[in-house]
Amino acid sequence: xxxxxxxxxxxxxxxxxxxxxxxxxxxxxxxxxxxxxxxxxxxxxxxxxxxxxxxxxxxxxxxxxxxxxxxxxxxxxxxxxxxxxxxxxxxxxxxxxxxxxxxxxxxxxxxxxxxxxxxxxxxxxxxxx
Numbered sequence: 001x002x003x004x005x006x007x008x009x010x011x012x013x014x015x016x017x018x019x020x021x022x023x024x025x026x027x028x029x030x031x032x033x034x035x036x037x038x039x040x041x042x043x044x045x046x047x048x049x050x051x052x053x054x055x056x057x058x059x060x061x062x063x064x065x066x067x068x069x070x071x072x073x074x075x076x077x078x079x080x081x082x083x084x085x086x087x088x089x090x091x092x093x094x095x096x097x098x099x100x101x102x103x104x105x106x107x108x109x110x111x112x113x114x115x116x117x118x119x120x121x122x123x124x125x126x127x128x129x
Contacts, residue, residue: 034077042073 007013054066110118
């Protein structure tokens, strides 16, 4: 039982659990975005909000290609949201870090007091040598 408790309380298990919960919540947001904004936008452009009823028949077999189109549109919309909301901004932040630049939030302007204390520290270190 002790080993199981340690396993559950390790950081990566807790991080994974948090990631799953956040991922589930994010999925709900993205699904709502697609259903409530993108689908009506497509309906306004094309004239059909739902393609599920589009079918064709061969030898009495009904093929619901409209359902596939709905799934494809939802997938592409979700992929676009993930890319533009998550992937692209994180990539830009990582690129800035690699070039040695930091975001404005990570690079606070030094106050006069901080600059003075830094100079005093540097002089003390130089005086020891």
